Amino acid sequence: MIETNRDGSVLFLSCDLQNSTQFKQSSAAAAHQEWVPTFLAFYNEFPAALGEIIADRFPYLTGQLTLWKAVGDELIFTCRLIAESQCCDAIDAWVAAMDRFESNVLQKTPMTLKGGAFLATVPFPDRQVAIPRRDVETGSELDAEKLNESILARDVDPADYLLDYVGPSIDTGFRILKFAAHRYFVMTVDVAHLVFAHSVASDIPRDAYFLGTHRLKGVWEGRPYPVFALARELGDIPSQALALALGASDLVDDEYPSCPATNAVDALVAYRHSPSWPGVVHLDAARDDEFAADPRVVAQRIHLNRLQDDSEKPLVTGDAGEGDIDRLPLT
Numbered sequence: 001m002i003e004t005n006r007d008g009s010v011l012f013l014s015c016d017l018q019n020s021t022q023f024k025q026s027s028a029a030a031a032h033q034e035w036v037p038t039f040l041a042f043y044n045e046f047p048a049a050l051g052e053i054i055a056d057r058f059p060y061l062t063g064q065l066t067l068w069k070a071v072g073d074e075l076i077f078t079c080r081l082i083a084e085s086q087c088c089d090a091i092d093a094w095v096a097a098m099d100r101f102e103s104n105v106l107q108k109t110p111m112t113l114k115g116g117a118f119l120a121t122v123p124f125p126d127r128q129v130a131i132p133r134r135d136v137e138t139g140s141e142l143d144a145e146k147l148n149e150s151i152l153a154r155d156v157d158p159a160d161y162l163l164d165y166v167g168p169s170i171d172t173g174f175r176i177l178k179f180a181a182h183r184y185f186v187m188t189v190d191v192a193h194l195v196f197a198h199s200v201a202s203d204i205p206r207d208a209y210f211l212g213t214h215r216l217k218g219v220w221e222g223r224p225y226p227v228f229a230l231a232r233e234l235g236d237i238p239s240q241a242l243a244l245a246l247g248a249s250d251l252v253d254d255e256y257p258s259c260p261a262t263n264a265v266d267a268l269v270a271y272r273h274s275p276s277w278p279g280v281v282h283l284d285a286a287r288d289d290e291f292a293a294d295p296r297v298v299a300q301r302i303h304l305n306r307l308q309d310d311s312e313k314p315l316v317t318g319d320a321g322e323g324d325i326d327r328l329p330l331t
Contacts, residue, residue, distance in 0.1 A: 006080060007122055007123060007282065007297055007301055008080065008081065008082065008121065008122070008282045008283060008284060008297070009080075009081045009119050009120070009121045009190075009280075009281050009282050009283060010078050010079070010080050010081065010119065010120050010121070010122065010165065011078065011079045011080075011081050011086070011087055011090055011091075011117060011118075011119055011191070012068065012076055012077075012078055012117060012118050012119070012120065012170075012173055013065070013076065013077045013078070013079070013090065013091070013094045013115070013117050014074060014075070014076045014115050014116050014117070014118075014177055014180070015046060015074065015075050015076075015094070015097075015098055015113055015114075015115045016073055016074040016075075016113065016114050016115060016177075016180065017039075017042060017073040017074070017111050017112075017113060018111060018112045018113065018114050018182060019110045019111045019112065020035075020039075020073040020111055022110055023035055023038070023109055023110055023111050026110075038105065038106070038109055038111070039073075041105050042073075042075070042101070042105070043070065043075070045101060045104070045105060046075060046097060046098075046101045047067070047075070049097040049100045049101050049104075050065065050077075050093060050094065050097040053093045053096045053097055053100070054093050057089075057092075057093065057096075058089045058090075058092075058093055061079070061086065061089060061090060061093065064079050064080070064086070064090070065077045065078070065079045065090060065093075065094075066078060066079075068165075077094075078165075081119075081283055082283055082284045082285045082286075083283055083284075083285040083286060083287065084194050084197065084198035084201075084283065084286060084287060084288065084291060085198060085202075087191065087194045087195060087198065088194070088195050088198050088199065088202075088204070091117055091185070091187075091191075091195060091230070094115065094117075095115070095185055095230065095232060098113045098115055098232070099232065099233075101113065112182045113182070114180040114181055114182055114184075114185075115180055115185050115186075116173075116176060116177045116179075116180040116185055116186035116187060116229075117185070117186075117187050117188070117191045118169065118170075118172065118173025118174075118176060118177070118187070118188040118190075118191060119169060119173070119188060119190045119191050119194075119279065119281065120165050120167055120169040120170055120173070121169065121279075121280040121281060121282050121294070121297060122165065122167075122297075123297065123300045123301060123304055124280060124294075124296045124297045124299075124300035125167055125168050125169060125278065125279075125280055125296075126165060126166065126167025126168065126169045126170060127148075127165070127166055127167055128152060128163060128164070128165055129148055129163070129164050129165070129166055130148055130151040130152055130156060130161040130162075130163055131161060131162040131163075131164060132160065132161060132162075133159065133160060133161060133162055134160075145304075145307060146307040146308065149304050149307055149308055150308055153308060168218075168219075168278050169188075169190075169278070169279060169280075171218060171219065172188055172216065172219050172220075172225075172278065172279070173188055175216040175217070175218075175219055175225075176188050176216075176225075176227060179211055179214070179227050179229075181254065182232070182234070183231055183232050183234055183254070184209060184211060184229035184230070184231060184232070184256070185229055185230045185231075185232060186211065186227055186228070186229045187228050187229060187230070188279065189225070189226060189228070189268055189271050189272060189279060190272065190279040190280075190281050192208065192228035192264065192268055193265065193268040193269070193272055193281070193290070194281065194291060195230070195261075196208055196228075196261040196264045196265050196268065197261075197265050197268075197288055197290065197291075198287075198288075199261045200261050200262050200265055201287065201288065205261075206230070206260075206261045207231065207258040207259065207260060207261070208228055208229075208230075208258060208259055208260070208261055208263070208264035209228065209229040209230065209231050209256050209257070209258045210226065210227070210228060210229075210256055210257050210258070210259070210264075211227040211228070211229055211256050212226075212227060212256075213225060213226050213227070214227060219278065220276070220277070220278050221276060226267070226271060228264065228268075229256070231258070269290070272290075280294050280296060280297065281294065282294040282297045
């Protein structure tokens with residue numbers, strides 16, 4: 001059975017094979033299917049590397065990162081968040097797993113990895129949905145929204161239902177992932193704010209890289225959306241030396257300006273406080289009030305509870321559970 005309908009923010013972590021089409025269609029790889037072992041290794045050894053890193057560096061995260069989707073050459077995992085530290089540590093573990101897999105498996109191929117992170121918050125502005133895996137008679141006259149909530153309010157057997165997430169934050173996340181590059185791990189504004197604010201509060205040195213503002217179809221009413229990133233340590237790269245020599249990263253392809261996390265936080269706050277900002281963060285055990293219980297999430301939960309049958313036990317937003325909070329690190 002799967003625990004469902006726990007309100008709050010969910011972190012999505014993406015890892016994508018670059019140059020995979022070139023590798024699969026190269027004459028030698030295609031003729032002898034030499035690409036198959038590498039792809040099987042990606043599906044198996046990358047999650048294994050992630051698990052090893054979590055066990056070694058972030059044991060409290062054990063079991064919290066789970067597969068959401070495997071989309072061709074991309075793996076996407078989720079992690080339900082109740083505190084800022086989870087977001088930072090999950091991303092650090094994910095990037096470390098990318099580094100390890102590249103070093104151990106991809107060195108002899110033309111492929112590399114790129115990745116990014118985005119956030120969804122349920123039940124507002126996003127939703128968790130239960131999709132029947134087969135054609136079954138529900139035996140219910142409930143409308144679609146009420147039926148979905150009645151299913152999520154009980155333990156769901158994964159053999160019967162596929163649990164998924166939908167909503168504007170998911171759409172934004174996939175738009176942002178298009179800017180991911182080998183060196184740059186991209187993040188939506190809400191994720192970047194969590195990461196850099198927690199880094200500042202915990203005295204963790206981080207630089208925020210800025211990949212420009214972009215008008216993303218259907219996102220924030222078409223206004224320019226800022227794309228932030230973490231830079232992966234990939235060794236000596238000539239373009240970095242050139243950008244440093246010139247003192248102008250904008251003159252060099254694939255080089256972007258950076259600033260200390262402290263400076264980035266001020267800009268991120270300005271964006272997240274602007275009118276009609278589409279993102280929402282809701283953490284039950286947040287250290288910073290910026291990320292604490294969002295009234296829109298609470299209001300939506302009240303509305304959804306009213307939709308349920310009187311026999312259903314109402315869900316309560318804001319209860320993370322003592323066990324979850326106890327597993328978090330103190331910093």
